[in-house]
Amino acid sequence: MTARPRAADVMNRAGASRPGRGHPTLDAEVEHVRREARHRFARFVLDSANPGSYFRNQARRPLDRGVFEEAGGLGLMRFSLPVEAGGEGRDKLAWGVVVEEIARLSRDPGFAVLLDISVEITELIISSGTPELIERYVPDLLAGRRFAVQGAYENRDPYDFTTTARLEDGVWVLNGAKRFLAGAAFADLFVLFVRDEASNDMLAFVVEKDDPGVAPVPMDTMGLHTMGLGQVLLHDVRLPPWRLLWRADALSELNTYARIRRTMSACGVLGALDAVVDQCVDALAGRRRGGRPVLDHTNVERSVGEMRMLLQSARASVYRALDGTRSADRDPYFDELATVAKHQAAESALHVGRLVMGLQGGEAYMATFPWERFMRDILGLVSGQGSQETLLIQLGQRSIVGREGRQVREDAAERSVAGLADSWWAMHAVAASGGADGFAGPVAEVVSAAGLDPVGQASREEAAALLGRAHALWAAVCAGAAPDALPQGPAGPAEGPFARHATRAWALLACAVAERTGLLARLLAPRTVKEAAGELPVVLAEGLLEVLVDAGVVRRDGEGRYAVDEGLERVLIGGPRSAAFAARLRRAVTGGARLMSPAGVLGRESAPGCGDEAAALVDALVHSLLGRLEGLPGVLERPGAAVGCAAGDGGLTAAALSRHVPGVPVLGVEEADRLALVWLPVAGLPGEELRRAVVSAAAALVSGGWVVLPCPLPPKRPLGAAVVRLGLAVAGGAVLADGEVERLLRAAGLSHVRTAWEDPALGIRLVAARRP
Numbered sequence: 052m053t054a055r056p057r058a059a060d061v062m063n064r065a066g067a068s069r070p071g072r073g074h075p076t077l078d079a080e081v082e083h084v085r086r087e088a089r090h091r092f093a094r095f096v097l098d099s100a101n102p103g104s105y106f107r108n109q110a111r112r113p114l115d116r117g118v119f120e121e122a123g124g125l126g127l128m129r130f131s132l133p134v135e136a137g138g139e140g141r142d143k144l145a146w147g148v149v150v151e152e153i154a155r156l157s158r159d160p161g162f163a164v165l166l167d168i169s170v171e172i173t174e175l176i177i178s179s180g181t182p183e184l185i186e187r188y189v190p191d192l193l194a195g196r197r198f199a200v201q202g203a204y205e206n207r208d209p210y211d212f213t214t215t216a217r218l219e220d221g222v223w224v225l226n227g228a229k230r231f232l233a234g235a236a237f238a239d240l241f242v243l244f245v246r247d248e249a250s251n252d253m254l255a256f257v258v259e260k261d262d263p264g265v266a267p268v269p270m271d272t273m274g275l276h277t278m279g280l281g282q283v284l285l286h287d288v289r290l291p292p293w294r295l296l297w298r299a300d301a302l303s304e305l306n307t308y309a310r311i312r313r314t315m316s317a318c319g320v321l322g323a324l325d326a327v328v329d330q331c332v333d334a335l336a337g338r339r340r341g342g343r344p345v346l347d348h349t350n351v352e353r354s355v356g357e358m359r360m361l362l363q364s365a366r367a368s369v370y371r372a373l374d375g376t377r378s379a380d381r382d383p384y385f386d387e388l389a390t391v392a393k394h395q396a397a398e399s400a401l402h403v404g405r406l407v408m409g410l411q412g413g414e415a416y417m418a419t420f421p422w423e424r425f426m427r428d429i430l431g432l433v434s435g436q437g438s439q440e441t442l443l444i445q446l447g448q449r450s451i452v453g454r455e456g457r458q459v460r461e462d463a464a465e466r467s468v469a470g471l472a473d474s475w476w477a478m479h480a481v482a483a484s485g486g487a488d489g490f491a492g493p494v495a496e497v498v499s500a501a502g503l504d505p506v507g508q509a510s511r512e513e514a515a516a517l518l519g520r521a522h523a524l525w526a527a528v529c530a531g532a533a534p535d536a537l538p539q540g541p542a543g544p545a546e547g548p549f550a551r552h553a554t555r556a557w558a559l560l561a562c563a564v565a566e567r568t569g570l571l572a573r574l575l576a577p578r579t580v581k582e583a584a585g586e587l588p589v590v591l592a593e594g595l596l597e598v599l600v601d602a603g604v605v606r607r608d609g610e611g612r613y614a615v616d617e618g619l620e621r622v623l624i625g626g627p628r629s630a631a632f633a634a635r636l637r638r639a640v641t642g643g644a645r646l647m648s649p650a651g652v653l654g655r656e657s658a659p660g661c662g663d664e665a666a667a668l669v670d671a672l673v674h675s676l677l678g679r680l681e682g683l684p685g686v687l688e689r690p691g692a693a694v695g696c697a698a699g700d701g702g703l704t705a706a707a708l709s710r711h712v713p714g715v716p717v718l719g720v721e722e723a724d725r726l727a728l729v730w731l732p733v734a735g736l737p738g739e740e741l742r743r744a745v746v747s748a749a750a751a752l753v754s755g756g757w758v759v760l761p762c763p764l765p766p767k768r769p770l771g772a773a774v775v776r777l778g779l780a781v782a783g784g785a786v787l788a789d790g791e792v793e794r795l796l797r798a799a800g801l802s803h804v805r806t807a808w809e810d811p812a813l814g815i816r817l818v819a820a821r822r823p
């Protein structure tokens with residue numbers, strides 16, 4: 052009999068790529084290391100570190116110094132250190148799992164974390180590159196013969212530290228106090244972060260506990276009584292120069308240290324959390340309430356389920372942070388995943404502690420059971436390794452700055468393509484100068500702004516020849532008959548403004564062809580020429596890619612693969628913004644053709660803000676503007692409401708309006724009079740026609756309705772502004788004087804006139820006005 056087919060056979064996709072083996076998950080990798088950790092270190096934790104823990108904690112006595120030496124002997128301190136330094140060279144994921152596992156088995160919370168502190172301090176010493184420091188301390192630290200901890204905290208901002216270092220006759224003199232150090236009670240070495248009296252910079256020194264003037268003092272705390280928490284006082288401690296870890300900017304190094312410590316603290320918390328959840332359920336196993344085992348009560352099952360959920364969510368963020376430590380792109384000073392992991396693990400632990408208190412009842416409050424200790428100990432996480440609150444502040448700041456940076460990159464990428472279009476128009480202006488009936492003024496402006504006047508006959512002919520080849524290529528590509536190779540680009544010397552504009556104009560053409568043929572979009576992921584070419588002849592694709600690389604639009608990596616500038620992603624992944632980008636490129640090409648051959652007619656669909664650009668603007672209207680145009684949502688929702696479209700672009704804008712404002716009919720302005728909204732693109736309308744259009748729009752609106760006018764927003768750069776004027780002239784309109792649109796709206800009796808939205812990268816602003 053054949054086995055009954057099961058849904059899981061189809062729905063579990065993992066086996067498809069690796070039959071019989073499944074997908075190698077991160078969890079599986081972690082489990083592999085965990086087994087190794089248990090095999091190598093469990094006996095040590097259970098037999099050597101744990102005994103006496105309860106009474107040590109009661110007596111507030113720190114862990115025994117010898118246990119760290121034993122850990123060193125077992126290779127724990129070497130585990131993740133570089134092989135060149137005498138370590139095993141394992142990565143931080145493996146070390147994090149070891150820390151987690153030791154914390155899970157340990158009765159002393161903080162023991163695993165202390166091991167990690169000494170390991171990270173050893174790394175800091177190695178990073179100094181100072182042979183005296185490395186030779187004197189690293190072998191002892193690896194063997195566990197010495198133990199090192201870190202002190203920065205003073206309850207002050209770093210540049211306000213009162214613990215200082217002063218250079219006197221070649222000797223550093225340290226004074227002050229570091230007020231919170233884990234392991235201060237049994238450490239032999241302290242890496243202390245202090246303020247340089249002369250420069251105010253932060254410096255870090257290795258200080259030995261036996262250096263004259265050093266006094267570690269114990270500190271009473273709420274919990275973590277075996278962690279040896281304490282303070283270190285410094286009085287005229289005189290250190291030779293080689294004890295200085297780095298010559299300057301130790302604050303950056305402290306941030307690097309905090310980055311990994313946050314992840315490792317979270318690993319320690321995770322282990323402790325796992326253990327307490329297990330112990331809590333075990334302890335409830337024999338208890339009966341209401342005549343039934345408490346574990347059979349639904350509310351108890353729910354609480355156990357919640358603990359499990361908290362544990363697993365902490366685990367997910369911690370393993371992700373550990374995995375992130377292996378990324379080459381990791382920020383050296385701030386690690387978002389590490390910060391999230393510490394925050395999440397701490398919040399989960401605090402919440403689990405509260406649930407355990409509830410589940411264990413009266414025993415939870417008795418000091419002879421582990422629960423109250425767990426609760427007190429984990430409260431140390433509220434501020435240890437960066438207070439929970441400041442972690443959130445840092446995450447927020449990072450995310451806001453990151454978003455702004457992304458926006459700047461995207462705008463810059465679009466602006467650089469717009470810059471190529473400027474040169475494209477400049478070449479056309481050169482070719483058309485002296486002719487171009489009707490456009491002489493704007494043509495001359497472009498030539499002058501491009502620094503290309505006076506135009507000689509030779510330049511005119513060279514520009515015309517280049518553009519002839521460019522337009523022939525475009526026509527062939529549009530007709531689906533792309534040539535096998537890229538035609539000859541600009542000829543002549545590559546220096547001087549003419550050559551520069553010619554090269555960039557050719558790059559604009561390459562960009563337009565690459566966009567139209569899908570070549571650019573294929574480069575969203577790195578591709579070889581062959582992969583990128585798609586249907587295009589490979590030699591042509593190669594030629595286009597070379598031009599685009601020279602123009603900075605595309606990058607070539609070390610393995611010869613091509614990828615588009617990351618900033619262009621938003622205009623290539625599809626959607627309204629991509630359509631608008633393509634429309635701008637097309638407008639440049641067809642506008643240039645129109646200038647070279649004035650007999651041609653440009654339809655309104657090529658005007659800025661119309662045609663394929665409309666969807667991006669209507670999207671902005673709905674998602675950014677609707678709430679800002681007072682009363683418009685209500686007017687649109689009224690029975691019988693309609694939208695008027697005066698774009699005149701063959702229905703493209705009307706279709707975009709219908710899609711983005713569904714359920715409200717879109718009509719021509721002339722056919723309707725009680726409109727809630729009128730959409731009236733300004734570009735391509737000569738002055739008097741625009742005035743009439745504004746008057747009709749105002750008359751067609753209901754009281755409280757709005758008119759929105761997409762208007763060209765010329766860039767600040769003079770050539771860009773001159774190009775916009777020439778482009779508009781070619782499209783049959785003109786750039787209106789500043790404030791002219793607003794004046795026309797007011798003259799038509801409309802109120803609340805304002806620029807409601809603008810996007811310099813699109814080169815459009817939306818002016819809005821309301822019918823009173």
Ligand SMILES: Cc1cc2nc3c(=O)[nH]c(=O)nc-3n(C[C@H](O)[C@H](O)[C@H](O)COP(=O)(O)OP(=O)(O)OC[C@H]3O[C@@H](n4cnc5c(N)ncnc54)[C@H](O)[C@@H]3O)c2cc1C
Pocket residue numbers: 200201202203204206207231232233275431432434435436437438439440441444
């Ligand atoms: C168990 C434990 C072990 C520790 N071990 C060590 C150690 O080994 N070595 C060491 O050097 N230190 C150690 N510390 C100290 C620890 O590093 C600091 O307590 C921690 O970094 C928080 O700094 P803080 O105490 O100055 O609190 P603050 O940073 O002052 O945070 C307190 C509150 O101030 C507010 N705040 C702070 N900054 C801002 C800001 N920029 N904007 C707005 N609000 C802000 C927030 O509301 C925050 O919650 C330990 C602490 C604990 C609890």
